[in-house]
Amino acid sequence: MDDTSPPESIDQTKEKKKSRRPANTAFRQQRLKAWQPILTPKTVIPLFFVIGIICAPVGGLLIYASSTVKELRIDYTNCFRDAPTADLALMDDSLVFPSFKTNNTINAMWQRTERVNYTYGTHTVQNLTMCTLQFEIPEEMSPPVLLYYRLENFYQNHRRYVASFFDKQLAGDDVSLADVEASGCDPLASSNSKAFYPCGLIANSVFNDTIMSPVFLNPPTSDGNLTYEMKNTSIAWESDKELYKPRVSTNLDNILPPPNWQIRYPNGTYTTDNPPPNLHDDEHFIVWMRTAGLPTFSKLWGRNDTSAMQIGTYSMEIIDNFRTDQYQGKKSIVITTLSVMGGKNNFLGILWLVVGGFCIALALLFLITNLIKPRKLGDHTYLSWNNAPSSAAAKGKGKASGPTIGMATGRDLS
Incomplete structure (x- = not known):
């Protein structure tokens, strides 16, 4: 008896050829049902x-x-130069932009005071200029009443400007001088082997006018003046506030205030009595750091959510530090309500x-x-391949006239 088994068949040993044909499914073969609207x-x-x-x-x-x-906007760009120093004077109508329902009589006036001393923290800065604005509110403004500053011709959307900050430094991390210099803060990253805190062009150019709350000069229920309080909290997005934290390190020897901040600190340096700001609580700074997309923008400075701004005369004092004439811009205050x-x-x-x-x-x-001139639907003679040239056009005698004749091209439907 022959114990040898028969050889395996060729079909069993031959490898199957791989096929690249897609599977025969509705999705692979593009047979899925679809809505094809007919317009x-x-x-x-x-x-x-x-x-x-x-x-x-x-x-x-x-x-x-x-x-x-209801809104009132007052342009005080040139207050430091054009406003009188002796007494209040009427402002030009081109600088006042009221928007009220029935009465737009504002009687805006301004005055500048030079050599003013103002204290930032515990450090007093001398020889500043203060602008005083006086205006009338012709209609009661219901809360919330918002106070904005408005800048014109200030391009916060410049590519290099937008990228000039260091997120880890703003988050309070203990970063080294090399880290700051390697960040996007250039050209305002460091000076004299010390890192700027906060570094970058955005932080250095922060709006540094100090706007005081309006003072009600003729309240009907009081003999004296009343301050209409504008709080500087709840003006920044909560999501933005989470990005900014106080510094972890307590070492002040390796950081400097940005150039435009140094006037507010003794000898232009941070000290124990005048430490760096807590960026998490500085909502004016947080609002400024959210860069605007257009060269004319408004940013929230303060708000009053509890009491109405009554009809009457108000006075507002502004420490004028932010000079927009240097870049041919303008600045205004805006007092407005919401709808x-x-x-x-x-x-x-x-x-x-x-x-x-x-x-x-x-x-x-x-x-x-x-x-x-209605058009018959489904008329194939309007198709480009069914438009036969007329005999005149075929002979080159000019533009074809008369109706076209349908050509049998094999594409028309029976």
Whole structure:
């Protein structure tokens, strides 16, 4: 008996060839069901009407909501130079921008006071300029009342400016001089082998005017002046505040204030009595560090969420340090209320009105065109490959006239 087993078949030993053909599934073979809308006059024209009917009223409501906001903006750019030193003087109307419902009589006045001393922390800075603004509030402003400073022609969106900060330093980490110099803070990273804290162009250019709370000069319920308190808390986003922490290190010998900050510290250095600021609590600094996308912007300085700003005359003092004339810019204070849609801004409402009006105009145009000269749906003679040239055009005698003749190309459907 033969014990040898028969050889394995060739089919069993031969390796199967790998196939690159996709699997025969609906997804792989692109047989999935899909919605293929057919844009006909019966669907397009009503759609444009619906969009226009929705957008136009929304735009009107946005403009109405913006019109309910009461706002006063006063440009004090040249107060340090043009305002008188003796007495208050009326400001030019081109510097005052009121927005109230019934009465826009502001009677804004200004005055500058030179050689003023002001204390930052425990350090007193001498020979400063103070600008005093006096104005009238013609209508009661319900809380919340917000106080902004507005800058024009200040480009916080410059590429190098936006990147000039060190996130680890702002987060309070104990970073070395080499770390700061290797960060994006250049060209304001260090000086004399000491790191700037905080470093970078954004921190150095922080808005350093000191705006005092308005003082109510003629309150009806009191014989003296009343200060309308504007608090400087809750003006920054909570998510932004989490990015800024106080310094972990207590060593002050290896850091310096930025150049524009040094006037506020004795001999331009940090000391135990005048330590670096706690950036987590300095919400004015946090608001400034969120850079604006446009050269004209407003940033929140203070707010009052509890009491209304009553009708009357107010005075406001500002320590004028931030000189915008150096870069041909302007600065203003803005006192405003809010509506259900936010602050005063007509752009969004106008945009919705324009879109709604444009859609309604297109719908009317398509409707009239469809009524005057309707077009048969599914007419293949309108296809480019079915348009045969006329005999005149074929002979080169000019533009073809008359109806075109459908050509049998094999692409037309039976």
